[in-house]
Amino acid sequence: xNSSERKVGIVSCSGEGCVEGTVSRVATxxxxxxxxxxxxxxxxxxxxxxxxxxxxxxxxxxxTITVDGCEKLCAKIGTERHSGKVTSALVVTRLxxxxxxxxxxxRRWSDKDLNLSEKVAKQIAKEVDKILNSGGN
Amino acid sequence: xxxxxxAKVIVIPCSGIGKPLGSVSxxxxxxxxxxxxxxxxxxxxxxxxxxxxxxxxxxxxxxKCITIDGCPMQCAKKNLEHVSGNLVASxxxxxxxxxxxxxxxxxxxxxxxxxxxLAVALAAExxxxxxxxxxx
Numbered sequence: 001x002n003s004s005e006r007k008v009g010i011v012s013c014s015g016e017g018c019v020e021g022t023v024s025r026v027a028t029x030x031x032x033x034x035x036x037x038x039x040x041x042x043x044x045x046x047x048x049x050x051x052x053x054x055x056x057x058x059x060x061x062x063x064t065i066t067v068d069g070c071e072k073l074c075a076k077i078g079t080e081r082h083s084g085k086v087t088s089a090l091v092v093t094r095l096x097x098x099x100x101x102x103x104x105x106x107r108r109w110s111d112k113d114l115n116l117s118e119k120v121a122k123q124i125a126k127e128v129d130k131i132l133n134s135g136g137n
Numbered sequence: 138x139x140x141x142x143x144a145k146v147i148v149i150p151c152s153g154i155g156k157p158l159g160s161v162s163x164x165x166x167x168x169x170x171x172x173x174x175x176x177x178x179x180x181x182x183x184x185x186x187x188x189x190x191x192x193x194x195x196x197x198x199x200x201k202c203i204t205i206d207g208c209p210m211q212c213a214k215k216n217l218e219h220v221s222g223n224l225v226a227s228x229x230x231x232x233x234x235x236x237x238x239x240x241x242x243x244x245x246x247x248x249x250x251x252x253x254x255l256a257v258a259l260a261a262e263x264x265x266x267x268x269x270x271x272x273x
Binding site for chain 2: 018045077
């Protein structure tokens with residue numbers, strides 16, 4: 001399988017309770033649509049419980065990167081509990097060094113928020129490249 | 138959610154990340170908690186329930202909850218039922234879409250105008266249920 005056929009899984013927390021959850025969600029979408037569209041796939045985190053065996057096999061079939069908004073690490077812990085061990089785990093607050101801890105939709109999205117999402121997306125893309133270059137699936 | 142906010146109705150979206158209607162469900166929740174019913178509703182990360190966070194479990198078990206799902210998989214509803222949350226109503230964005238066939242949301246990352254209009258329509262339906270639950 002060549003690198004353009006390999007798919008790395010990305011699972012975002014999508015946390016509604018803090019702005020960093022929205023950042024992790026937007027960053028994940030940016031990687032899927034803009035930075036590594038040919039080499040990435042995603043799955044809704046809640047599908048691990050609501051779906052069937054096919055959904056729960058996601059992290060065993062793909063090298064998987066989780067993207068969490070905060071230190072609760074819901075995406076990482078949820079993925080490992082219901083699907084399989086993750087290859088890499090990113091946390092937005094570790095990249096920013098602070099947390100807002102307030103809900104925020106994309107409606108009040110500022111350039112600063114978008115820049116942060118771009119920064120996180122580029123970090124995810126680097127992790128994708130590392131996995132692909134190491135021969136992961 | 139803060140302890141001082143315990144009387145609020147908890148509204149939980151699926152936040153599906155693969156399709157526009159997941160984003161619509163998420164946006165509908167923000168429309169409710171930030172605008173339409175900001176004093177009487179709140180939300181909680183669905184992912185916290187999947188993680189098994191004890192504080193989050195208490196919140197959904199001790200408060201009336203409404204789920205809003207984007208697709209027929211109904212992840213929010215199923216996850217809430219899985220943790221024995223106090224589910225009093227559930228909605229699907231796809232059902233509201235059927236009532237507004239002129240709207241065709243296409244984008245996922247940031248909703249387009251049709252997606253935003255659908256989210257407001259969905260939030261209006263849920264707001265009526267919130268009022269009913271609270272006896273307003």
